Amino acid sequence: MSMTLEQLEAEVRELKDQAVAGQRARDELDIQKVQSLYSxxxxxxxxxxxxxxxxxxxxxxxxxxxxxxxxxxxxxVTRFWNDVFGGNNPLGPGWLAVHMTCNPIIEINRDxxxxxxxWHSHGFCALGSVPFICSGKYDMEYVKEDGAWKILTFRYxxxxxxxxxxxxxxxxxxxxxxANPRSTPDRPxxxxxxxDPKAVNTYEPxxxxxYED
Numbered sequence: 001m002s003m004t005l006e007q008l009e010a011e012v013r014e015l016k017d018q019a020v021a022g023q024r025a026r027d028e029l030d031i032q033k034v035q036s037l038y039s040x041x042x043x044x045x046x047x048x049x050x051x052x053x054x055x056x057x058x059x060x061x062x063x064x065x066x067x068x069x070x071x072x073x074x075x076x077v078t079r080f081w082n083d084v085f086g087g088n089n090p091l092g093p094g095w096l097a098v099h100m101t102c103n104p105i106i107e108i109n110r111d112x113x114x115x116x117x118x119w120h121s122h123g124f125c126a127l128g129s130v131p132f133i134c135s136g137k138y139d140m141e142y143v144k145e146d147g148a149w150k151i152l153t154f155r156y157x158x159x160x161x162x163x164x165x166x167x168x169x170x171x172x173x174x175x176x177x178x179a180n181p182r183s184t185p186d187r188p189x190x191x192x193x194x195x196d197p198k199a200v201n202t203y204e205p206x207x208x209x210x211y212e213d
Contacts, residue, residue: 028106030149031115031142035101038151043098048087051078055150058143065156066136067192068177069185076186077154083182096126101138109211115142115149116208121156127175131164139205157204160195169197 003011034053041049054077055061063077064070071080081087103120119138126132139155160168161175173194177183195201 023112024108027108027112027115027144027149031106031108031117032104034142034149034151035104035117035119035138035140039099039101045091045095046088047081047085050081053151054154055143055145055152058145058150058152060152062152063154064190065154066158066161066177067189068183069189070187072186079184083184084177084180094126094128096124098125099123099134105207107208107210110213113144114152114211116140116211117142118205118207125161132161132174133164133168134161135159135168137203137205155191157191158194159201159203168195172196 038050038053041047041053051074054063054074056074061074061077062070062072063080065080068080068084071077099121100123101119101121104117105119106115106117108115117138117140119140121134121136121138123134123136124132125134136156136158139153139157140151141153142149143152144150158173160172162168162171163174178185178189191204193202193204
């Protein structure tokens with residue numbers, strides 16, 4: 001049966017809407033893959049590969065983890081992972097660092113070129129012979145660069161980092177990246193408020209708001 005012009009126009013609009021929805025679904029999956037690759041690289045000791053997940057020539061690249069201070073540009077990101085976290089140096093005996101990325105809330109702009117995301121992260125670590133448990137939130141921004149999603153800004157907001165046998169009430173936050181003698185941030189830490197059992201905690205950041213466009 002032949003279609004009227006109105007029916008044809010409606011079908012074209014529907015197909016365009018489906019194409020847009022499909023592209024946004026692919027974008028979200030690609031963003032999740034980038035975030036997950038970071039987690040896997042960190043666990044298996046390929047820390048020197050993490051900078052490849054960041055935008056290479058888009059202005060505004062930064063990284064800030066806990067009290068590390070802010071490292072700016074791809075050069076700063078590379079300096080952070082190689083100098084502070086040891087790059088791809090062999091893992092030592094007993095190394096364990098699992099930082100999961102889960103419960104993502106991702107907002108993508110209308111053009112599909114920028115995105116914001118917040119993730120919960122729960123982890124298990126071993127420093128020497130001491131087991132630790134940790135929790136935090138990743139506060140992220142992404143950019144599509146040369147057709148691929150890359151990290152633009154990386155912020156890890158620690159909730160707690162505690163020895164397993166003590167827990168987050170008795171020992172909410174142990175260790176300091178800023179105390180590392182190889183730490184050379186470009187700017188001071190902007191946010192570091194670990195869990196306090198005697199305070200009302202806010203657990204920043206909240207889920208990202210949709211882009212205004």
